[in-house]
Amino acid sequence: xxxxxxxxxxxxxxxxxxxxxxxxxxxxxxxxxxxxxxxxxxxxxxxxxxxxxxxxxxxxxxxxxxxxxxxxxxxxxxxxxxxxxxxxxxxxxxxxxxxxxxxxxxxxxxxxxxxxxxxxxxxxxxxxxxxxxxxxxxx
Amino acid sequence: xxxxxxxxxxxxxxxxxxxxxxxxxxxxxxxxxxxxxxxxxxxxxxxxxxxxxxxxxxxxxxxxxxxxxxxxxxxxxxxxxxxxxxxxxxxxxxxxxxxxxxxxxxxxxxxxxxxxxxxxxxxxxxxxxxxxxxxxxxx
DNA sequence: CAAAATACCTTGACAATCAAACAATACTGA
DNA sequence: TCAGTATTGTTTGATTGTCAAGGTATTTTG
Numbered sequence: 001x002x003x004x005x006x007x008x009x010x011x012x013x014x015x016x017x018x019x020x021x022x023x024x025x026x027x028x029x030x031x032x033x034x035x036x037x038x039x040x041x042x043x044x045x046x047x048x049x050x051x052x053x054x055x056x057x058x059x060x061x062x063x064x065x066x067x068x069x070x071x072x073x074x075x076x077x078x079x080x081x082x083x084x085x086x087x088x089x090x091x092x093x094x095x096x097x098x099x100x101x102x103x104x105x106x107x108x109x110x111x112x113x114x115x116x117x118x119x120x121x122x123x124x125x126x127x128x129x130x131x132x133x134x135x136x137x138x139x
Numbered sequence: 140x141x142x143x144x145x146x147x148x149x150x151x152x153x154x155x156x157x158x159x160x161x162x163x164x165x166x167x168x169x170x171x172x173x174x175x176x177x178x179x180x181x182x183x184x185x186x187x188x189x190x191x192x193x194x195x196x197x198x199x200x201x202x203x204x205x206x207x208x209x210x211x212x213x214x215x216x217x218x219x220x221x222x223x224x225x226x227x228x229x230x231x232x233x234x235x236x237x238x239x240x241x242x243x244x245x246x247x248x249x250x251x252x253x254x255x256x257x258x259x260x261x262x263x264x265x266x267x268x269x270x271x272x273x274x275x276x277x278x
Numbered sequence: 279c280a281a282a283a284t285a286c287c288t289t290g291a292c293a294a295t296c297a298a299a300c301a302a303t304a305c306t307g308a
Numbered sequence: 309t310c311a312g313t314a315t316t317g318t319t320t321g322a323t324t325g326t327c328a329a330g331g332t333a334t335t336t337t338g
Contacts, residue, residue: 002263011213014156018278019155022206024198035294036225051317059163064295066318071293088303088316113148116274124146130171132150135255139157174325191285203326205287210324227285227334 020114026108030101036072037105040064040094041076044102048093050083077101158251165237165247175211176244177203177231182217183241183258189222216240 027037035058038055043049043056051058055065069092072078083089094102117125140271166176175196181196182188188196208231211217222228233241238268256264 004261004268005249005252005256008264008271010249011242011275012252012255012270013248014275015271016155016158017327018275019151021198022278030172033293037201052315053325059160059298060294062317063297067294083316084238086304088314090317109148109152110144112278113144113151116277117147119269119273119277121145124266124270124273125143127263127266128148128161129143129147131259131267132147132154134258134263136150136157137157137256138258139161139251172324179298189285190287197327200327201286202328206325222285225285225335229286 022112026105030105032075032077032101035068036075036077037101039068040077040098040101041105043092044094044099048081048091050089050091052089054068054092085093161251163245169244171214171216171240174207175214175216176240178211179206179216179237179240180244181236182231183233187220187230189228191228191231193231211237 024034027034030037032040038058039054042054046053051062051065051069054069055062058065060068069078069080073080075097076095078092079095080091081091083091117128120128140262143166163173166173169176171177171179177197178193181193182192185192190204190208192199193208197204199207208219214220215234216233217231220230222230256267259267
């Protein structure tokens with residue numbers, strides 16, 4: 001009973017650590033920092049969002065986001081746009097170059113997913129997706 | 140076919156991100172930095188290991204590990220011991236206080252695992268563990 | 279034994295982060 | 309309406325995490 005949970009816990013940690021290492025390695029190749037890549041993922045997923053929203057989603061202060069977006073802008077990956085309604089706010093969007101980073105990284109995620117699941121049957125993939133979906137609702 | 144993989148990829152990323160946020164939040168409460176906690180987990184799991192091994196497992200340079208272990212030693216969480224055979228090497232071990240950190244953090248991991256899996260049947264937990272185990276071998 | 283390799287430490291530099299203070303803008307309630 | 313308050317983003321100063329490069333002590337190798 002408890003043993004099963006202990007085992008699951010151990011497997012989750014190992015899975016998490018391995019993805020973490022993989023991500024760190026892959027991001028290093030891209031020339032972006034892990035934080036920057038994470039920001040690009042969030043911005044790309046949202047299409048456009050305010051600095052404040054980006055800060056909240058990344059669990060950082062707006063001061064930190066200002067600096068990070070400065071860096072991403074300098075690299076030509078994102079662009080600041082004024083918010084038409086609320087002039088205090090600033091919208092961040094991906095440039096074409098930013099979208100390239102985003103797409104390339106997504107390709108890598110897909111490749112990893114494929115490799116990870118290569119030893120699972122279609123049925124097992126189904127169960128796994130279902131379990132992950134349920135767990136994602138739980139947290 | 141490809142859609143299934145796309146969905147799995149998305150669920151994995153979401154799962155990873157949520158655990159990441161959870162970990163960050165939980166570690167903040169402990170008074171340790173994320174890196175320090177990670178080091179404690181690795182040291183605790185290995186019982187004792189050399190600075191070099193710690194560096195490799197964390198994907199950091201030995202210079203960084205020196206500073207980090209200095210910090211952990213200052214907090215009383217770890218202790219340096221000389222290596223009896225190879226006198227270039229230094230072994231790092233957890234002190235009693237370090238073991239407390241380790242155990243408390245493990246308790247939190249178990250609690251999270253329990254919460255995550257609370258909406259899964261015993262059968263589903265079995266499938267999940269099995270899938271994770273297979274994936275962990277793949278990476 | 280001499281040369282090369284290894285393990286750890288130190289130093290100097292840089293990036294990420296936060297808290298606090300600030301400016302511009304929006305909201306609110308009397 | 310408008311005075312006070314809240315919100316958004318930026319700046320600044322300090323701290324921390326990290327690396328690369330160079331140094332020292334020790335081990336391995338030829």
